[in-house]
Amino acid sequence: MNTPYKTAMVWISFFFATVGHAQPAIYKDADYKLGEKLIAESKCVACHVSKVGGNGSAIYKPQGRINNASLLRGMVEQCNTELNLGMFPEDVTSVAAVLNRDHYKFK
Ligand code: HEC
Known part of the structure; x- marks a missing residue:
C-alpha cells in the first residue's frame, strides 16, 4: 500500500472514530470495551429484564427523568453504590458512556 493512501485511511478512520460516536465531553475518557464488560458482569441487564421484560432495554428511558449525560452518569454511580x-x-x-451510545444518545 503506498503512503498517501495509508495516510488517507488513517484520517478517515480517525474521522469516524471521533465523529461516529459524538459523545458528550464527560465521556471522553470512556473505555467502551470495559463498560460493556462491566454491564455484562454486573447483572445490570438480568435485573432490568426481571423488571421490564424483553431484553431489559425498556428500563432506559431517554425521555424520562434521566435526561442528560451527567444525570445518566449519576444514575450509574447510584447503582454502583x-x-x-x-x-x-x-x-x-x-x-x-456505553448506555449513552446504545440507548440514550445524549449530546
Ligand atoms: C437489582 C436490580 C438492578 C440491578 C442489578 C441494576 N439495576 Fe438499574 N435499575 C433497576 C430498576 C428497578 C430501575 C428503575 C428505577 C426507577 O425507575 O426508579 C433501574 C434503572 C436504571 C437506570 C435509569 C433508567 C432511566 O432512564 O430512568 C439506569 C441508567 C440503570 N438502571 C443502570 C444500571 C446499571 C449500569 C446497572 C449495572 C451496573 C444496573 N442498573 C443494575 C434495577 C437494577
Missing part, C-alpha cells in the same frame, strides 16, 4: 459494585469512577464513566 446501592448494589455495592465497587466500580471506580472511570468504570462508572465507561458504563454510562
Whole structure:
C-alpha cells in the first residue's frame, strides 16, 4: 500500500472514530470495551429484564427523568453504590458512556 493512501485511511478512520460516536465531553475518557464488560458482569441487564421484560432495554428511558449525560452518569454511580459494585469512577464513566451510545444518545 503506498503512503498517501495509508495516510488517507488513517484520517478517515480517525474521522469516524471521533465523529461516529459524538459523545458528550464527560465521556471522553470512556473505555467502551470495559463498560460493556462491566454491564455484562454486573447483572445490570438480568435485573432490568426481571423488571421490564424483553431484553431489559425498556428500563432506559431517554425521555424520562434521566435526561442528560451527567444525570445518566449519576444514575450509574447510584447503582454502583446501592448494589455495592465497587466500580471506580472511570468504570462508572465507561458504563454510562456505553448506555449513552446504545440507548440514550445524549449530546
Ligand atoms: C437489582 C436490580 C438492578 C440491578 C442489578 C441494576 N439495576 Fe438499574 N435499575 C433497576 C430498576 C428497578 C430501575 C428503575 C428505577 C426507577 O425507575 O426508579 C433501574 C434503572 C436504571 C437506570 C435509569 C433508567 C432511566 O432512564 O430512568 C439506569 C441508567 C440503570 N438502571 C443502570 C444500571 C446499571 C449500569 C446497572 C449495572 C451496573 C444496573 N442498573 C443494575 C434495577 C437494577
